[in-house]
Amino acid sequence: MNGRREFDFIEAIRRQQRRDPRVPVGIGDDTAVLFGGSKDWLATVDMLVEGVHFDRTLMTPGQIGRKAMGVNLSDIAAMAGEPVAALVAIALPRGSEPSLGEELLEGMRQIGEEYGTTIIGGDTNRSTAGLVISVTLLGHPTGRGPVLRSGARVGDAVCVTGSLGYSLVRHHWDFTPRVREATTLHADYEIHSMMDLSDGLASDIFHLAHESGCGFRIRADLIPVVDALITDDRSPLDHALNDGEDFELLFTLPKTEAERLVQRQPLVVPVTIIGEVTAGNNVLLVNAEGKETVLRPGGYVHEW
Ligand SMILES: [Mg+2]
CATH class of the missing domain: 3.30.1330.10 (PurM-like, N-terminal domain)
Incomplete structure (x- = not known):
């Protein structure tokens, strides 16, 4: 379904x-x-x-x-x-x-x-x-317990593994479940909440918002997009927001922890900070000029 x-x-x-x-x-x-x-x-x-x-x-x-x-x-x-x-x-x-x-x-x-x-x-x-x-x-x-969707806290940084919008190029069945990456993150960093991206960032993030009772402010220009090889008329950001089956991890953790993480880059794929957890329940997408768009659950997101 x-x-x-x-x-x-x-x-x-x-x-x-x-x-x-x-x-x-x-x-x-x-x-x-x-x-x-x-x-x-x-x-x-x-x-x-x-x-x-x-x-x-x-x-x-x-x-x-x-x-x-x-x-x-x-x-x-x-x-x-x-x-x-x-x-x-x-x-x-x-x-x-x-x-x-x-x-x-x-x-x-x-x-x-x-x-x-x-x-x-x-x-x-x-x-x-x-x-x-x-x-x-x-x-x-693991011994530290499961990381739930409900643990995000206001002020947390929001991170993703790898790059998004890749499923169209690399075949949607050929992905790497981030099992080892997740246990490494959980062992060495204070991960507050996490989920895998199966439907696309723009819709999946609402699951974290809903379960944690929080909002998000996501910087569109920080989202790690795949710009190579896309041949249709949709932009890399459009693919990154709306395409499913990336199976990368979306997670939140305290800002200082996130900074330590992105500096060390301990995984086989890059980790990127894409935004922060906010009070309320709005999910805002902000572009490089500071212009804000309110995302809607399940809505298809177009760029500015
Ligand atoms: Mg899932």
Whole structure:
């Protein structure tokens, strides 16, 4: 599902959810947190549907499997967690080649292995329409606990890893879940809030605003854009704000910590400060001349 209907469905799940001490964090973050005695569990699920999320004429089964596992790894990364084990469910189209299931599994297995994750169970079925693949991934927060979307504080700096707007150029399945980057950040810096960018900065940032009860002031000229190779008439900033599937990390931390971080640059990708957390609930985009635009949730953002 996409957009409004997806939001309504998730809100409905949220409403029926009852307080349960075994579930410290339910719907609303990148993963749920389950109380696990000495170690909590993170749990997340993502389903990819042929014709909605991928086109089988453009992607190999191995690439589809890789993406299905990768999007879940990215959600575990968003909590600064360590992925542990996955459960996979696939519905194979009637009449599809017998190797399809094996190739999907191999794609999932390979990227899982890169992050120390095993597939521990699954289910297959027939689909009367397209291919459907669903991955449920479990992980542990590190000893410092999970980083939630709700922890942003007024005055925090807002940072992103890597560059944004890249998914169109590099193929949307070929991304790096920032699992190692997130645990490095969480181990060495006081990260207050974090999420992964799956729908695009201009819409994803509202999840942080909503869960933390804060606003944001984002400097458009500081957003790390990809300007190479874009051949359409949309600008790099437009892509960076509105394109999904970057799977970079968006996070907040005290300003002094952020300055220490961007000076040291401890990750394999650059970290950039793009703005600050403000009081209220407005998300403002400010250009280099100081002109402000108020962003709207889910709204497509055009430049000045
Ligand atoms: Mg996420």
